[in-house]
Amino acid sequence: MEKHFLNPPELPNWxxxxxxxxxxxxxxxxxxxxxxxxxxxxHNRLIGECDLFSQATQAFQNLAKALVSVGATTQDVVKLTIYVKDYQLADANRVSEAFRNAFPHKNLPASTWLGVQSLALDGLLIEIDAIAVMEV
Structure with a gap:
């Protein structure tokens, strides 16, 4: 088994x-x-301040960049977890639209959506983590 720990330059630097x-x-x-x-x-600048759809779109774009950096695509994603700050039912449409733009294919990953009180930094409205599997 081989493990690699990566921080691609196309993503925020943490x-x-x-x-x-x-x-x-x-x-x-x-x-x-x-x-x-x-x-x-x-460059660690917030995109879409106070705009859940813009933030969801950026988060999914970052997810796609992360996948591309290791030779994968959104079709390789098997599990998503989506955290939405102060989630309200009305937020579902905005998140769903950004999700479907990023995942236009038929076979969608398993997913969990959670409403949370806060995220790591002020101003963030959404955070998305994922697990993908691919053949090498």
Whole structure:
């Protein structure tokens, strides 16, 4: 079994706190663990202040960038966890639209949506982590 801990430059830089991606290769498969992706650009600037749809879109874009950096796509994602600050039922449409833009294919990953009181930084409204599996 081989493990790699990665912090691609296309993503926000949190390497003093955690790795953005951990891959575990065993035999002919690779499991990809993606840390929670938020609405920050590669320079750690918040995108879409006070706008859940814009933040969800950015978080899903960061998720896609993380996947591409290890040769994967959203089709390889098997599990998502979505955390929404102060979640209300009306938020579902905005998150769902951003989700379907990022995952347009038929076979969707298993997912859990959670409403949370707060996230790691002020201004963040959503965080999305994922697990992907692919053949190598």
């Amino acid at each position: 390497e003093q706190s955690f790795s953005q991606i951990v891959t575990v290769s065993s035999g002919s498969s690779k499991t990809i663990y993606l840390s929670g992706q938020v609405a920050m650009d590669q």
